[in-house]
Amino acid sequence: MPAAPMTFEITPHKLVYGGAALAYSQGRTVLASGVLPGERAEVESFRAAKGVLRARPVRILSKAPGRVEPPCPYFGVCGGCHYQHLKGQDQITWKTKILRETLRRIGKISWEGQIAVHQAEPWHYRNQAELKVGRNSSGGTALGFFEAESHRLVPIEHCAILSPRLNGTVAQLNEFAVRSRLGDYNEIQLFADDRDERVRILLRGAAVTRQATDLAEDLLSRMGGAIGIVVEAGESRWLAGEGAIRYRVGEFEYRISPGAFFQASRFLISDLVTAVSAGEGGQVALDLYAGVGLFSLPLAKRFSEVRAVESQMAAAEDLRWNAQAAGLGNLRISNQNVQDFLRRYAGPEPDLAVLDPPRAGAGPPVLERLAMLAPRRIRYVSCHPPTGARDLGFLLHRGYRLESVEMFDFFPQTYHIESIARLARSIR
Ligand SMILES: C[S@@+](CC[C@H](N)C(=O)[O-])C[C@H]1O[C@@H](n2cnc3c(N)ncnc32)[C@H](O)[C@@H]1O
The missing domain is CATH 3.40.50.150 (Vaccinia Virus protein VP39)
Incomplete structure:
Protein backbone atom coordinates (compact mmCIF):
# COMPACT_ATOMS: atom_id res chain seq x y z
CA MET A 1 0.00 0.00 0.00
CA PRO A 2 1.42 3.46 -0.82
CA ALA A 3 2.51 5.41 2.27
CA ALA A 4 0.15 8.24 3.30
CA PRO A 5 1.55 11.63 2.19
CA MET A 6 3.37 13.54 4.92
CA THR A 7 4.22 17.21 5.09
CA PHE A 8 7.52 18.25 6.65
CA GLU A 9 10.35 20.74 6.36
CA ILE A 10 13.68 20.20 4.61
CA THR A 11 16.84 22.12 3.78
CA PRO A 12 18.55 20.22 0.95
CA HIS A 13 22.33 20.45 0.71
CA LYS A 14 22.84 19.45 -2.91
CA LEU A 15 21.30 18.56 -6.26
CA VAL A 16 21.74 14.99 -7.43
CA TYR A 17 21.59 13.41 -10.88
CA GLY A 18 17.95 13.09 -11.94
CA GLY A 19 16.91 16.67 -11.13
CA ALA A 20 16.00 16.41 -7.45
CA ALA A 21 17.57 17.97 -4.36
CA LEU A 22 18.83 15.70 -1.60
CA ALA A 23 17.91 16.31 2.03
CA TYR A 24 17.73 14.40 5.29
CA SER A 25 14.81 14.73 7.63
CA GLN A 26 14.35 12.83 10.89
CA GLY A 27 16.62 10.03 9.75
CA ARG A 28 15.00 9.77 6.34
CA THR A 29 16.61 10.42 2.98
CA VAL A 30 14.47 12.77 0.91
CA LEU A 31 14.64 13.56 -2.79
CA ALA A 32 12.63 16.67 -3.58
CA SER A 33 12.06 18.23 -6.97
CA GLY A 34 11.53 21.99 -7.26
CA VAL A 35 13.61 22.80 -4.17
CA LEU A 36 17.16 24.18 -4.28
CA PRO A 37 20.16 23.55 -2.04
CA GLY A 38 20.21 25.93 0.91
CA GLU A 39 16.48 26.62 0.73
CA ARG A 40 14.10 25.91 3.56
CA ALA A 41 10.97 24.34 2.17
CA GLU A 42 7.84 22.64 3.31
CA VAL A 43 7.43 19.53 1.18
CA GLU A 44 4.88 16.77 0.79
CA SER A 45 5.95 13.17 0.26
CA PHE A 46 4.31 11.26 -2.59
CA ARG A 47 6.23 8.00 -2.71
CA ALA A 48 8.57 5.87 -0.61
CA ALA A 49 10.88 3.36 -2.23
CA LYS A 50 14.20 1.74 -1.28
CA GLY A 51 14.45 3.85 1.88
CA VAL A 52 14.06 7.15 -0.03
CA LEU A 53 11.08 9.48 0.28
CA ARG A 54 10.17 11.37 -2.89
CA ALA A 55 8.67 14.77 -2.18
CA ARG A 56 7.37 17.88 -3.89
CA PRO A 57 7.33 21.44 -2.57
CA VAL A 58 4.28 22.85 -0.81
CA ARG A 59 5.92 26.19 0.13
CA ILE A 60 9.41 27.62 -0.21
CA LEU A 61 10.06 29.19 3.21
CA SER A 62 13.40 30.81 2.38
CA LYS A 63 14.71 31.12 -1.18
CA ALA A 64 18.20 30.37 -2.46
CA PRO A 65 19.96 33.29 -4.21
CA GLY A 66 20.05 31.24 -7.43
CA ARG A 67 16.26 30.85 -7.61
CA VAL A 68 14.59 32.49 -10.62
CA GLU A 69 11.02 32.65 -11.86
CA PRO A 70 10.48 29.79 -14.36
CA PRO A 71 9.36 31.36 -17.65
CA CYS A 72 7.33 28.34 -18.78
CA PRO A 73 3.72 28.03 -17.58
CA TYR A 74 3.97 24.21 -17.60
CA PHE A 75 7.11 24.03 -15.44
CA GLY A 76 6.64 21.95 -12.32
CA VAL A 77 3.90 19.86 -13.90
CA CYS A 78 5.40 18.87 -17.26
CA GLY A 79 8.13 16.25 -16.84
CA GLY A 80 10.38 17.67 -19.57
CA CYS A 81 12.34 20.31 -17.59
CA HIS A 82 13.79 20.12 -14.09
CA TYR A 83 15.83 23.30 -13.54
CA GLN A 84 13.90 26.27 -14.90
CA HIS A 85 13.75 27.64 -11.34
CA LEU A 86 17.57 27.75 -11.17
CA LYS A 87 19.79 30.45 -12.72
CA GLY A 88 21.55 29.22 -15.89
CA GLN A 89 25.07 29.55 -14.54
CA ASP A 90 24.10 27.71 -11.35
CA GLN A 91 22.70 24.87 -13.46
CA ILE A 92 26.14 24.55 -15.07
CA THR A 93 27.91 24.65 -11.71
CA TRP A 94 25.70 21.90 -10.33
CA LYS A 95 25.98 19.71 -13.42
CA THR A 96 29.77 19.95 -13.26
CA LYS A 97 29.71 19.02 -9.56
CA ILE A 98 27.37 16.10 -10.24
CA LEU A 99 29.62 14.85 -13.05
CA GLU A 121 21.68 29.41 -25.99
CA PRO A 122 19.68 27.79 -23.13
CA TRP A 123 16.23 28.03 -24.80
CA HIS A 124 14.76 26.78 -28.07
CA TYR A 125 17.65 24.40 -28.58
CA ARG A 126 15.88 21.09 -29.30
CA ASN A 127 15.69 19.96 -32.92
CA GLN A 128 13.59 16.91 -32.00
CA ALA A 129 10.46 16.38 -29.91
CA GLU A 130 8.45 13.38 -28.78
CA LEU A 131 4.93 14.63 -28.26
CA LYS A 132 2.34 12.49 -26.53
CA VAL A 133 -1.23 12.47 -27.75
CA GLY A 134 -4.15 12.32 -25.33
CA ARG A 135 -7.24 14.21 -24.23
CA ASN A 136 -7.69 17.71 -22.84
CA SER A 137 -10.10 18.54 -20.00
CA SER A 138 -13.00 18.95 -22.46
CA GLY A 139 -12.37 15.57 -24.06
CA GLY A 140 -10.76 16.85 -27.28
CA THR A 141 -7.48 15.58 -28.72
CA ALA A 142 -4.48 17.24 -27.07
CA LEU A 143 -0.71 17.16 -27.68
CA GLY A 144 1.83 17.55 -24.96
CA PHE A 145 4.29 15.84 -22.67
CA PHE A 146 3.85 13.53 -19.71
CA GLU A 147 4.01 14.74 -16.14
CA ALA A 148 7.18 13.63 -14.35
CA GLU A 149 7.15 9.89 -13.55
CA SER A 150 3.61 9.51 -14.85
CA HIS A 151 1.61 8.86 -17.98
CA ARG A 152 -0.69 11.82 -17.37
CA LEU A 153 -0.66 14.22 -20.28
CA VAL A 154 0.18 17.90 -19.88
CA PRO A 155 -1.35 19.51 -22.99
CA ILE A 156 0.95 22.20 -24.40
CA GLU A 157 0.65 25.05 -26.88
CA HIS A 158 4.32 25.95 -26.84
CA CYS A 159 7.57 24.59 -25.39
CA ALA A 160 10.42 26.88 -24.34
CA ILE A 161 13.17 24.41 -25.23
CA LEU A 162 11.89 23.42 -28.70
CA SER A 163 13.22 25.21 -31.78
CA PRO A 164 10.98 27.90 -33.32
CA ARG A 165 10.13 25.64 -36.26
CA LEU A 166 9.08 22.82 -33.93
CA ASN A 167 6.91 25.22 -31.94
CA GLY A 168 5.29 26.33 -35.19
CA THR A 169 4.66 22.67 -36.00
CA VAL A 170 3.14 22.05 -32.55
CA ALA A 171 0.74 24.97 -33.12
CA GLN A 172 -0.25 23.63 -36.55
CA LEU A 173 -0.70 20.12 -35.17
CA ASN A 174 -2.91 21.44 -32.35
CA GLU A 175 -5.14 23.09 -34.96
CA PHE A 176 -5.13 20.00 -37.15
CA ALA A 177 -6.03 17.81 -34.14
CA VAL A 178 -9.36 19.62 -33.69
CA ARG A 179 -10.78 18.38 -36.98
CA SER A 180 -8.87 15.17 -37.71
CA ARG A 181 -8.27 11.70 -36.29
CA LEU A 182 -4.84 12.61 -34.93
CA GLY A 183 -6.17 11.32 -31.61
CA ASP A 184 -5.87 7.76 -33.00
CA TYR A 185 -2.11 8.01 -32.44
CA ASN A 186 -0.36 8.03 -29.09
CA GLU A 187 2.94 9.63 -30.06
CA ILE A 188 4.18 12.17 -32.60
CA GLN A 189 7.88 12.62 -33.22
CA LEU A 190 9.20 15.80 -34.80
CA PHE A 191 12.66 16.36 -36.24
CA ALA A 192 13.80 19.70 -37.72
CA ASP A 193 16.89 20.17 -39.89
CA ASP A 194 19.95 22.26 -39.02
CA ARG A 195 18.44 25.42 -40.53
CA ASP A 196 15.27 24.86 -38.54
CA GLU A 197 13.26 25.02 -41.74
CA ARG A 198 12.21 21.51 -42.73
CA VAL A 199 10.47 19.07 -40.40
CA ARG A 200 9.76 15.36 -40.51
CA ILE A 201 6.70 14.17 -38.61
CA LEU A 202 6.34 10.59 -37.43
CA LEU A 203 3.00 9.29 -36.17
CA ARG A 204 3.02 6.22 -33.95
CA GLY A 205 0.41 4.07 -32.25
CA ALA A 206 -2.21 3.18 -34.87
CA ALA A 207 -2.29 0.64 -37.70
CA VAL A 208 -1.30 1.68 -41.23
CA THR A 209 -4.80 1.72 -42.74
CA ARG A 210 -6.28 3.66 -45.64
CA GLN A 211 -7.64 6.12 -43.11
CA ALA A 212 -4.15 6.58 -41.66
CA THR A 213 -2.50 7.17 -45.03
CA ASP A 214 -5.24 9.65 -46.04
CA LEU A 215 -4.67 11.52 -42.79
CA ALA A 216 -0.91 11.60 -43.44
CA GLU A 217 -1.41 12.96 -46.99
CA ASP A 218 -3.82 15.58 -45.69
CA LEU A 219 -1.42 16.55 -42.88
CA LEU A 220 1.50 16.87 -45.30
CA SER A 221 -0.47 19.16 -47.59
CA ARG A 222 -1.38 21.48 -44.70
CA MET A 223 1.86 21.67 -42.73
CA GLY A 224 4.27 24.44 -43.66
CA GLY A 225 7.86 23.18 -43.71
CA ALA A 226 6.98 19.49 -43.44
CA ILE A 227 9.02 17.31 -45.80
CA GLY A 228 7.31 14.06 -44.93
CA ILE A 229 4.90 12.23 -42.68
CA VAL A 230 5.88 8.76 -41.53
CA VAL A 231 3.21 6.43 -40.16
CA GLU A 232 4.84 3.78 -38.00
CA ALA A 233 3.08 0.70 -36.66
CA GLY A 234 5.39 -1.84 -35.04
CA GLU A 235 7.95 -2.84 -37.66
CA SER A 236 6.05 -1.38 -40.61
CA ARG A 237 6.35 2.18 -41.88
CA TRP A 238 4.42 4.08 -44.48
CA LEU A 239 5.63 7.37 -45.88
CA ALA A 240 4.06 10.45 -47.44
CA GLY A 241 6.73 12.76 -48.91
CA GLU A 242 10.38 12.47 -47.86
CA GLY A 243 11.44 10.34 -44.91
CA ALA A 244 15.02 11.48 -44.42
CA ILE A 245 16.12 14.73 -42.82
CA ARG A 246 19.30 16.31 -44.21
CA TYR A 247 21.34 17.86 -41.45
CA ARG A 248 24.53 19.85 -42.02
CA VAL A 249 27.26 19.89 -39.37
CA GLY A 250 30.47 21.64 -40.41
CA GLU A 251 31.55 20.50 -43.86
CA PHE A 252 29.32 17.39 -43.93
CA GLU A 253 25.67 16.82 -44.62
CA TYR A 254 24.07 13.82 -42.94
CA ARG A 255 21.06 11.89 -44.10
CA ILE A 256 18.98 10.71 -41.15
CA SER A 257 16.17 8.23 -41.84
CA PRO A 258 13.27 7.43 -39.52
CA GLY A 259 14.52 5.35 -36.61
CA ALA A 260 18.16 6.44 -36.90
CA PHE A 261 19.67 8.29 -33.95
CA PHE A 262 20.85 11.87 -34.22
CA GLN A 263 21.85 14.44 -31.57
CA ALA A 264 18.72 16.28 -30.37
C1 LIG B 1 24.24 7.80 -28.45
S1 LIG B 1 24.04 7.22 -30.07
C2 LIG B 1 25.49 7.90 -30.82
C3 LIG B 1 25.50 7.98 -32.32
C4 LIG B 1 26.55 8.88 -32.95
N1 LIG B 1 27.85 8.73 -32.34
C5 LIG B 1 26.11 10.33 -32.91
O1 LIG B 1 26.65 11.10 -32.12
O2 LIG B 1 25.23 10.68 -33.70
C6 LIG B 1 24.37 5.51 -29.89
C7 LIG B 1 24.27 4.69 -31.15
O3 LIG B 1 24.69 3.36 -30.86
C8 LIG B 1 23.84 2.44 -31.50
N2 LIG B 1 23.95 1.21 -30.72
C9 LIG B 1 23.31 0.90 -29.56
N3 LIG B 1 23.74 -0.28 -29.08
C10 LIG B 1 24.69 -0.73 -29.94
C11 LIG B 1 25.53 -1.87 -29.96
N4 LIG B 1 25.49 -2.80 -29.00
N5 LIG B 1 26.39 -2.00 -30.99
C12 LIG B 1 26.46 -1.08 -31.98
N6 LIG B 1 25.70 0.03 -31.99
C13 LIG B 1 24.83 0.22 -30.98
C14 LIG B 1 22.50 3.11 -31.54
O4 LIG B 1 21.69 2.59 -32.57
C15 LIG B 1 22.88 4.58 -31.76
O5 LIG B 1 22.94 4.87 -33.12
Missing part, protein backbone atom coordinates in the same frame (compact mmCIF):
# COMPACT_ATOMS: atom_id res chain seq x y z
CA ARG A 100 32.72 15.06 -10.83
CA GLU A 101 30.96 13.37 -7.93
CA THR A 102 29.59 10.58 -10.15
CA LEU A 103 33.11 9.88 -11.43
CA ARG A 104 34.26 9.60 -7.84
CA ARG A 105 31.33 7.65 -6.41
CA ILE A 106 30.70 5.17 -9.23
CA GLY A 107 33.95 5.16 -11.22
CA LYS A 108 36.19 5.55 -8.12
CA ILE A 109 37.99 8.25 -10.10
CA SER A 110 39.11 11.35 -8.23
CA TRP A 111 39.35 13.81 -11.08
CA GLU A 112 40.88 16.98 -9.63
CA GLY A 113 41.49 18.59 -13.02
CA GLN A 114 39.32 21.15 -14.71
CA ILE A 115 36.04 20.18 -16.38
CA ALA A 116 35.79 22.47 -19.40
CA VAL A 117 32.19 23.48 -20.10
CA HIS A 118 30.55 23.97 -23.47
CA GLN A 119 27.34 25.92 -23.32
CA ALA A 120 25.10 27.77 -25.75
CA SER A 265 20.28 19.59 -29.32
CA ARG A 266 21.12 21.91 -32.19
CA PHE A 267 23.63 24.50 -30.92
CA LEU A 268 26.55 22.39 -29.67
CA ILE A 269 26.76 19.57 -32.21
CA SER A 270 29.73 20.96 -34.10
CA ASP A 271 31.57 21.66 -30.80
CA LEU A 272 31.03 18.02 -29.88
CA VAL A 273 32.41 16.86 -33.24
CA THR A 274 35.42 19.14 -32.82
CA ALA A 275 36.06 17.85 -29.30
CA VAL A 276 36.05 14.27 -30.61
CA SER A 277 38.14 14.79 -33.73
CA ALA A 278 40.34 17.89 -33.30
CA GLY A 279 44.06 17.25 -33.10
CA GLU A 280 43.53 13.64 -34.13
CA GLY A 281 45.15 11.68 -36.91
CA GLY A 282 46.94 8.42 -37.71
CA GLN A 283 46.40 5.11 -39.43
CA VAL A 284 43.30 3.50 -37.94
CA ALA A 285 40.40 4.89 -35.91
CA LEU A 286 37.37 2.99 -34.61
CA ASP A 287 34.06 4.82 -34.30
CA LEU A 288 31.97 2.56 -32.06
CA TYR A 289 28.22 3.26 -31.73
CA ALA A 290 28.56 5.42 -34.82
CA GLY A 291 24.93 6.33 -35.60
CA VAL A 292 24.72 7.97 -39.05
CA GLY A 293 28.42 8.84 -38.89
CA LEU A 294 28.48 12.17 -37.06
CA PHE A 295 32.07 11.46 -35.93
CA SER A 296 33.04 8.87 -38.57
CA LEU A 297 33.04 11.35 -41.46
CA PRO A 298 35.33 13.97 -39.91
CA LEU A 299 37.55 11.19 -38.56
CA ALA A 300 37.84 9.72 -42.07
CA LYS A 301 39.44 13.01 -43.15
CA ARG A 302 42.10 12.57 -40.49
CA PHE A 303 42.87 8.84 -40.51
CA SER A 304 43.96 6.50 -43.30
CA GLU A 305 41.15 4.16 -42.33
CA VAL A 306 38.09 4.46 -40.11
CA ARG A 307 36.03 1.46 -39.01
CA ALA A 308 32.54 2.55 -37.97
CA VAL A 309 30.24 0.19 -36.07
CA GLU A 310 26.49 0.65 -35.75
CA SER A 311 23.95 -2.05 -34.91
CA GLN A 312 20.78 -0.32 -36.11
CA MET A 313 20.11 -1.02 -39.76
CA ALA A 314 18.57 2.32 -40.80
CA ALA A 315 21.42 4.25 -39.17
CA ALA A 316 24.08 1.98 -40.72
CA GLU A 317 22.52 2.47 -44.17
CA ASP A 318 22.50 6.24 -43.65
CA LEU A 319 26.13 6.04 -42.57
CA ARG A 320 27.03 4.21 -45.78
CA TRP A 321 25.11 6.76 -47.83
CA ASN A 322 26.69 9.69 -45.96
CA ALA A 323 30.22 8.33 -46.43
CA GLN A 324 29.62 7.83 -50.14
CA ALA A 325 28.08 11.30 -50.59
CA ALA A 326 31.16 12.78 -48.90
CA GLY A 327 33.46 10.73 -51.17
CA LEU A 328 35.10 8.97 -48.24
CA GLY A 329 36.29 5.61 -49.53
CA ASN A 330 38.41 4.93 -46.42
CA LEU A 331 35.40 4.47 -44.17
CA ARG A 332 34.43 0.83 -43.53
CA ILE A 333 31.03 0.31 -42.01
CA SER A 334 29.98 -2.69 -39.94
CA ASN A 335 26.28 -3.09 -39.29
CA GLN A 336 26.62 -5.21 -36.15
CA ASN A 337 26.87 -4.85 -32.44
CA VAL A 338 30.10 -3.52 -31.01
CA GLN A 339 30.83 -6.61 -28.96
CA ASP A 340 30.70 -8.91 -32.00
CA PHE A 341 32.76 -6.47 -34.02
CA LEU A 342 35.50 -6.28 -31.38
CA ARG A 343 35.53 -10.05 -30.89
CA ARG A 344 36.24 -10.55 -34.58
CA TYR A 345 38.44 -7.55 -35.21
CA ALA A 346 41.69 -8.62 -36.79
CA GLY A 347 42.96 -5.30 -38.13
CA PRO A 348 45.94 -3.27 -36.99
CA GLU A 349 46.15 -1.79 -33.50
CA PRO A 350 43.93 1.30 -33.61
CA ASP A 351 45.39 4.73 -32.90
CA LEU A 352 42.04 5.94 -31.65
CA ALA A 353 38.73 4.48 -30.50
CA VAL A 354 35.69 6.70 -30.11
CA LEU A 355 32.84 5.30 -28.02
CA ASP A 356 29.45 6.99 -27.88
CA PRO A 357 27.15 4.34 -26.41
CA PRO A 358 23.48 4.74 -25.48
CA ARG A 359 22.49 5.39 -21.85
CA ALA A 360 23.31 1.82 -20.81
CA GLY A 361 26.99 2.51 -21.57
CA ALA A 362 29.40 0.08 -23.22
CA GLY A 363 29.77 -2.30 -20.27
CA PRO A 364 32.61 -4.55 -19.15
CA PRO A 365 32.46 -7.23 -21.92
CA VAL A 366 32.88 -4.59 -24.65
CA LEU A 367 35.55 -2.70 -22.72
CA GLU A 368 37.49 -5.88 -21.95
CA ARG A 369 37.72 -6.63 -25.69
CA LEU A 370 38.57 -3.02 -26.47
CA ALA A 371 41.36 -2.98 -23.88
CA MET A 372 42.80 -6.11 -25.52
CA LEU A 373 42.97 -4.26 -28.84
CA ALA A 374 44.75 -1.50 -26.93
CA PRO A 375 43.95 1.64 -28.94
CA ARG A 376 46.48 4.34 -28.06
CA ARG A 377 43.79 6.90 -27.31
CA ILE A 378 40.10 6.69 -26.42
CA ARG A 379 37.42 9.36 -26.59
CA TYR A 380 34.43 8.30 -24.50
CA VAL A 381 31.25 10.31 -25.13
CA SER A 382 28.62 9.79 -22.45
CA CYS A 383 24.99 10.89 -22.19
CA HIS A 384 24.51 9.20 -18.81
CA PRO A 385 27.10 9.95 -16.10
CA PRO A 386 26.51 6.79 -13.97
CA THR A 387 27.28 4.32 -16.78
CA GLY A 388 29.95 6.64 -18.20
CA ALA A 389 31.72 6.72 -14.82
CA ARG A 390 31.47 2.92 -14.48
CA ASP A 391 33.01 2.44 -17.94
CA LEU A 392 35.81 4.95 -17.36
CA GLY A 393 36.61 3.32 -14.02
CA PHE A 394 36.93 0.00 -15.85
CA LEU A 395 39.26 1.43 -18.51
CA LEU A 396 41.47 3.02 -15.85
CA HIS A 397 42.02 -0.48 -14.46
CA ARG A 398 43.00 -1.73 -17.89
CA GLY A 399 45.99 0.50 -18.45
CA TYR A 400 44.43 3.83 -19.43
CA ARG A 401 44.84 7.21 -17.78
CA LEU A 402 42.29 9.99 -17.87
CA GLU A 403 43.62 13.11 -19.59
CA SER A 404 40.63 15.44 -19.70
CA VAL A 405 36.92 15.70 -19.02
CA GLU A 406 34.58 18.14 -20.76
CA MET A 407 30.93 18.81 -20.09
CA PHE A 408 28.49 19.74 -22.85
CA ASP A 409 25.33 21.41 -21.64
CA PHE A 410 23.26 19.95 -24.44
CA PHE A 411 20.00 20.11 -22.51
CA PRO A 412 19.73 23.26 -20.37
CA GLN A 413 16.74 23.38 -17.97
CA THR A 414 16.97 19.59 -17.62
CA TYR A 415 19.21 17.34 -15.51
CA HIS A 416 20.80 15.69 -18.55
CA ILE A 417 24.58 15.80 -18.81
CA GLU A 418 26.67 15.04 -21.89
CA SER A 419 30.41 14.65 -21.47
CA ILE A 420 33.59 13.62 -23.22
CA ALA A 421 36.53 11.98 -21.53
CA ARG A 422 39.91 11.66 -23.24
CA LEU A 423 42.02 8.68 -22.25
CA ALA A 424 45.50 7.60 -23.25
CA ARG A 425 47.07 4.19 -22.91
CA SER A 426 49.74 4.36 -20.26
CA ILE A 427 51.09 0.82 -20.36
CA ARG A 428 51.27 -1.95 -22.89
